Amino acid sequence: MTAVLENPEADAATEVGAVPSFDVTLRVRRFNPEADEPEAYWEEFTVTAYGTDRVLDALHKVKWETDGSLTFRRSCAHGICGSDAMRINGRNRLACKALLKDLDPAKPIVVEPIKGLPVIKDLVVDMEPFFASYREIMPFLVAGGPEPSAERRQSPAERERYDDTTKCILCAACTTSCPVFWTDGQYFGPAAIVNAHRFIFDSRDEGGAQRLEILNDKEGVWRCRTVFNCSEACPRGIEVTKAIQEVKRAMITRAF
Amino acid sequence: MQTHQYDVVIVGAGGAGMRAALESSTRARTAVLTKLYPTRSHTGAAQGGMCAALANVEEDNWEWHTFDTVKGGDYLVDQDAAEVMAKEAIDAVIDLERMGLPFNRTPEGRIDQRRFGGHTRNHGEAAVRRSCYAADRTGHMILQTLYQQCVKQDVAFFNEFYVLDVLLTHDLTSGEVADGEQVQVSGVVAYELATGEIHVFRAKSVVFATGGAGKIYKTTSNAHTLTGDGMALALRRGIPLEDMEFFQFHPTGLAGLGILLSEAARGEGGILRNSDGERFMERYAPTIKDLAPRDMVARAMANEVREGRGCGPDKDYVLLDLTHLEPAHIDAKLPDITEFARTYLGVEPYTEPVPVYPTAHYAMGGIPTTIDAEVLRNNTDVVGGLFAAGEVACVSVHGANRLGTNSLLDINVFGKRAGIAAARYATEAPWVDLPEDPAGPVVGEIERLRDQAAGERVADVRRELQETMDANAQVFRTADSLTQAMDDVTSLKKRFAAVSVQDKGRRFNTDLLEAVELGFLVDLAEVVVAGALAREESRGGHFREDFPTRDDEKFLHHTMAYQRPAATGGTEIVLDHKPVTMTRYQPMERKY
Numbered sequence: 102m103t104a105v106l107e108n109p110e111a112d113a114a115t116e117v118g119a120v121p122s123f124d125v126t127l128r129v130r131r132f133n134p135e136a137d138e139p140e141a142y143w144e145e146f147t148v149t150a151y152g153t154d155r156v157l158d159a160l161h162k163v164k165w166e167t168d169g170s171l172t173f174r175r176s177c178a179h180g181i182c183g184s185d186a187m188r189i190n191g192r193n194r195l196a197c198k199a200l201l202k203d204l205d206p207a208k209p210i211v212v213e214p215i216k217g218l219p220v221i222k223d224l225v226v227d228m229e230p231f232f233a234s235y236r237e238i239m240p241f242l243v244a245g246g247p248e249p250s251a252e253r254r255q256s257p258a259e260r261e262r263y264d265d266t267t268k269c270i271l272c273a274a275c276t277t278s279c280p281v282f283w284t285d286g287q288y289f290g291p292a293a294i295v296n297a298h299r300f301i302f303d304s305r306d307e308g309g310a311q312r313l314e315i316l317n318d319k320e321g322v323w324r325c326r327t328v329f330n331c332s333e334a335c336p337r338g339i340e341v342t343k344a345i346q347e348v349k350r351a352m353i354t355r356a357f
Numbered sequence: 358m359q360t361h362q363y364d365v366v367i368v369g370a371g372g373a374g375m376r377a378a379l380e381s382s383t384r385a386r387t388a389v390l391t392k393l394y395p396t397r398s399h400t401g402a403a404q405g406g407m408c409a410a411l412a413n414v415e416e417d418n419w420e421w422h423t424f425d426t427v428k429g430g431d432y433l434v435d436q437d438a439a440e441v442m443a444k445e446a447i448d449a450v451i452d453l454e455r456m457g458l459p460f461n462r463t464p465e466g467r468i469d470q471r472r473f474g475g476h477t478r479n480h481g482e483a484a485v486r487r488s489c490y491a492a493d494r495t496g497h498m499i500l501q502t503l504y505q506q507c508v509k510q511d512v513a514f515f516n517e518f519y520v521l522d523v524l525l526t527h528d529l530t531s532g533e534v535a536d537g538e539q540v541q542v543s544g545v546v547a548y549e550l551a552t553g554e555i556h557v558f559r560a561k562s563v564v565f566a567t568g569g570a571g572k573i574y575k576t577t578s579n580a581h582t583l584t585g586d587g588m589a590l591a592l593r594r595g596i597p598l599e600d601m602e603f604f605q606f607h608p609t610g611l612a613g614l615g616i617l618l619s620e621a622a623r624g625e626g627g628i629l630r631n632s633d634g635e636r637f638m639e640r641y642a643p644t645i646k647d648l649a650p651r652d653m654v655a656r657a658m659a660n661e662v663r664e665g666r667g668c669g670p671d672k673d674y675v676l677l678d679l680t681h682l683e684p685a686h687i688d689a690k691l692p693d694i695t696e697f698a699r700t701y702l703g704v705e706p707y708t709e710p711v712p713v714y715p716t717a718h719y720a721m722g723g724i725p726t727t728i729d730a731e732v733l734r735n736n737t738d739v740v741g742g743l744f745a746a747g748e749v750a751c752v753s754v755h756g757a758n759r760l761g762t763n764s765l766l767d768i769n770v771f772g773k774r775a776g777i778a779a780a781r782y783a784t785e786a787p788w789v790d791l792p793e794d795p796a797g798p799v800v801g802e803i804e805r806l807r808d809q810a811a812g813e814r815v816a817d818v819r820r821e822l823q824e825t826m827d828a829n830a831q832v833f834r835t836a837d838s839l840t841q842a843m844d845d846v847t848s849l850k851k852r853f854a855a856v857s858v859q860d861k862g863r864r865f866n867t868d869l870l871e872a873v874e875l876g877f878l879v880d881l882a883e884v885v886v887a888g889a890l891a892r893e894e895s896r897g898g899h900f901r902e903d904f905p906t907r908d909d910e911k912f913l914h915h916t917m918a919y920q921r922p923a924a925t926g927g928t929e930i931v932l933d934h935k936p937v938t939m940t941r942y943q944p945m946e947r948k949y
Contacts, residue, residue, distance in 0.1 A: 135862045182396070200700070267498065
């Protein structure tokens, strides 16, 4: 007890099982649509974090302890729901999957909304244009023939063919990392093509030709310049650029 | 304020809500109101599978599935409902396959199946392969597939609309409406997050599919948004909640974080070990060991830790060992959860065991319904036009402990039933009038929370609530711990009345919504604790150390909890009972 009083810091540091903590500074791009003259600006917050904390934990700490008006979307907090895609140190990531300790906490961590979609408030963007593109590519199974009485058969190899693109959580990290999407808001974007791929290469699906027709549009798959930003951005590890290339190839060969 | 009119309004766009929408939107004019974009719903976090006695890989039948569900639920399951679920499971899986769900396949191209906790062959002989799955992302595939079908059917979604009240023809809050009197729903009131605008939706049928309430606990697998909204709205409108003391703690949450690692890890051969390296489940469930039902495994783990056989520097977790499995097998069957271990704990499951500890996972209780998803306002009377399905509801198919995979099944079977029943009701029933000033109470509460000048932080009250629930109403409970929890909740309820938010804006005010959600959590925590205090026995997920055995004589009944005006002002929880429906199975000792 005396020791604690004499040298509280040293004692705290040697406490058995104590989780090491460190301070991080978040540099956050903010926008308040209700301000007198709405304009985006930067604001810095410093919070104390722990080894397993993610950017989302730090944002929560700010919101819950310092500034309740800091606004962002989040839900599952473990990379499954796709709510919290953000631009973190210049790269699109999910805030709940980006560990602070992996981001060099010595420097301010820069957090911005994903690019290319209208900002509503702080880190929240309007997702409607993104989902509108998704809806356009017929993102559902188009099956012909009579309804089977049991399940349709599909071999493990046929199932494997489109496995990668079934992982998509529609977080928009890929689409909003794409320079073509930034400069041309009409481009379908990688996520829509990924979801088209998921059905085009599904052996049970018969809508492939129609989908390829849609993607053959001037705002379709040919706008892709193979920059690979999308593959790097995908928090699910989908090989997005590869999927886009496969769709391009299918368009030429009509083999899928 | 805007007013809308639909035949059917569905609240929530997870699995149950979208499955209901697919049925209802082809039969009646339907709107889905959801506080999240549909694909953000927590159905997407479910991993392991959906059981159905397809018998694709070994002998199985729905009667065995029914029995397992009843026994797994420690005989608090309504057996007629469990039978409906197990029978309709087969069509539910086939429906999903036809919609395009990418199930894993057998070499013959049929839907593959794997083992899961508590699912057995011939009434407990051995584990059976009953769970239909898509790697360890079955919930993700279900959510995506249902959303895809909703896009195909052009279902009308109102995204990021928070439903904050349900409108009824009668005031049920005082409990003075006579039994047998016809009470009907007339609509809901919603808050549009983007604009802060209030919307009144007039509807003949309303389906609640708002999911669970895991955020009453600190350590939970649940999303931040799982704040029990539908349950709390019903409770506040005088509708009872059933069996809320039964909360499931999933054995394998990532230690310290609560992130779910599917039971499929054990279904595929994973083993739980203590600090001695011992496979301790052999002592607790000699026949099916690590695949015992979740309540038993969670208690066994907590017991190992408190008897000093925990692992790590604080000896406060156990280990999930997958190191004897082939890396290729892990990659094929458990890719997501092994990535969670790598990302969040820096553990490589190929070579290192993963630290795990029980995490609050699932509310067995909820809004009481019939097998057609009609909401009950007492033991017998339904509220005309009001339906509930999924985790928000209590049919009861899960009783005192839900078996793994039965939640994905529940949302599909009873979501479908709710959608059909809601549409049918809407086509037959006449319109009823909205109450005068339908949005009044919601507007009042929103303004109170937003305009309260200075007060306590939402986050502080919420953290204290979650901490007391973790400490006092978790896997092990006693009269003392629960009394402590009740005292804490009572004082937090008072403090909630004085919380203030910093964001005073109208647009995308999530600060304000977190305050509203905290109100739901406080009310629900009180119901959980009140039920747990009164139930002086141990059954399924509810374990009382001061009453360690099941007491069928006194407690083989459902708890019905009502929020009623208290004599001293405010509200209190009043408990009643409802009999359990028994058909084929008499209660037996629950051994595995």
